[in-house]
């Protein structure tokens with residue numbers, strides 16, 4: 001498209017349109033002196049121009065008055081359209097210049113369309129009109145302004161409207177114009193009186209299709225009658241094209257991803273960028289972005305060189321992660337798509353899109369870190385979505401289950417014993433759904449049976465408050481359970497004999513008394529110790545004494561019921577708690593124990609015996625009082641010669657002695 005060439009100045013479609021327009025059209029630059037850029041065929045005919053127009057001064061073509069009026073209108077900075085009535089040049093009819101701002105080869109320009117006024121009023125104009133009407137390819141209708149009848153139509157009109165000429169000539173303009181008839185008549189009146197010559201209408205074709213048209217309409221005098229001569233320009237495609245351009249433009253400006261173009265040279269510059277590019281690269285203006293050398297945006301030149309090499313080899317690179325630097329020096333993670341193309345001047349250019357994925361990248365890195373951590377954990381971690389589909393299972397979980405189960409219920413069935421599954425399904429999940437989390441000790445099925453686990457179920461809700469995920473963390477607590485049991489045992493047992501210690505005995509007694517009260521059961525206590533134990537130590541040494549103590553507990557324990565409790569009360573003194581046992585039963589048991597000890601072989605110690613005090617605990621009797629009664633009974637057993645069982649004084653008659661052998 002060369003400057004001054006009379007064809008296609010604005011791109012093919014629009015250029016063709018202007019070229020074909022039977023009205024003179026000039027394009028002048030919107031700057032000082034308004035240099036002439038273009039004249040269409042009709043303008044060349046009107047002004048009698050030949051050859052290149054670029055060097056011509058268009059003002060010289062006009063008379064003084066017209067030139068001043070036009071220059072005044074063109075000088076209006078704010079105006080986008082204007083209309084100036086001109087006298088016309090020598091021998092030509094007057095015209096109305098319709099001014100419209102436009103672009104000429106990327107520069108601001110004015111389009112001047114000259115619509116002849118009252119063409120028919122001058123004698124000798126008819127042949128020119130007839131020539132234009134029949135030979136010019138533009139669509140033309142001749143209309144009777146009185147009733148809107150279509151009097152004549154040229155071949156282009158017949159082709160455009162799709163009616164045979166005869167049919168077209170039987171129609172009125174109101175039959176093809178979509179506007180209300182009264183408005184059409186008002187328009188025709190304005191055109192007839194030359195008040196308005198340019199119209200935008202919508203015309204209906206024979207096939208029913210509606211087209212957008214620009215209509216230049218003015219009066220002509222033919223065969224001594226006044227008609228309206230209308231030149232119809234179909235602008236439907238242009239309008240659509242403009243609307244599409246508008247959409248693209250809007251898209252370009254509002255896209256959240258950066259769209260760019262830059263030169264191939266790494267030291268080059270951005271030459272086009274949408275607003276998102278400014279945001280991504282923290283540029284205050286397009287100027288700031290365009291003036292920065294490309295290399296300033298590269299965080300890792302090696303990475304960029306590889307990118308450019310691949311681009312040169314393949315012509316395009318799709319969605320490659322790149323580390324880039326903003327104008328403020330901040331590192332960003334971007335995904336870049338680039339295409340290589342040859343610009344108009346033959347230079348290589350790159351264009352494409354940049355997506356700032358810094359936040360997504362950080363989230364991904366975080367997720368990878370967490371996954372790494374969770375995989376390193378011996379705890380079993382699983383996450384299910386709102387539909388109970390398992391979406392994550394850490395390494396410990398995968399090792400336990402082998403594969404990722406599809407649903408939470410599958411995972412529960414595969415992992416938990418029935419009781420735990422029920423507990424989780426019936427209590428755990430509903431509770432966590434309501435309160436956000438649930439914690440309990442459950443179990444998983446191990447190779448050698450159940451493994452106790454602590455189980456935490458955590459639910460997460462989305463911004464609408466709907467359940468988004470259900471996460472479960474299970475920790476094997478079998479070791480802890482073992483330690484706990486050991487600790488509990490040691491806290492409540494005597495390490496030498498394995499008997500319950502005094503503290504635990506007191507606790508058990510309190511619990512047993514409550515139970516006895518509830519059930520109306522009796523409860524007896526027996527206090528006993530080894531006779532002359534000091535001698536054992538003195539004669540055989542302390543370790544033999546220890547052996548005797550342990551063996552005695554072993555011997556006695558074998559004769560007790562499960563519910564009976566044997567405690568080492570202190571030194572070589574023991575206490576028995578006998579739930580549900582009345583005094584007589586306790587005495588019988590004490591006697592059995594006494595005999596068993598007497599008969600036991602405590603080698604190397606001969607003749608070990610023991611003495612017993614027995615009491616039934618009164619319903620409301622304080623324990624201390626009962627201990628005292630037992631102590632007295634044991635004292636009596638010792639005093640009476642040892643190796644015997646003595647009954648404690650009954651509660652009512654404390655002080656009396658009773659001896660049972």
Ligand SMILES: Nc1nc2c(ncn2[C@@H]2O[C@H](COP(=O)(O)OP(=O)(O)OP(=O)(O)O)[C@@H](O)[C@H]2O)c(=O)[nH]1
Nearest residue numbers: 530531532533534535537542543545546571572638
């Ligand atoms: N070997 C050993 N001896 C203990 C232990 N606890 C206490 N004794 C000893 O048990 C003996 C208790 O002696 P005493 O209270 O005089 O009673 P006893 O010699 O059995 O005399 P009677 O009870 O009157 O028959 C003391 O010598 C303590 O040192 C222990 O754990 N191991």
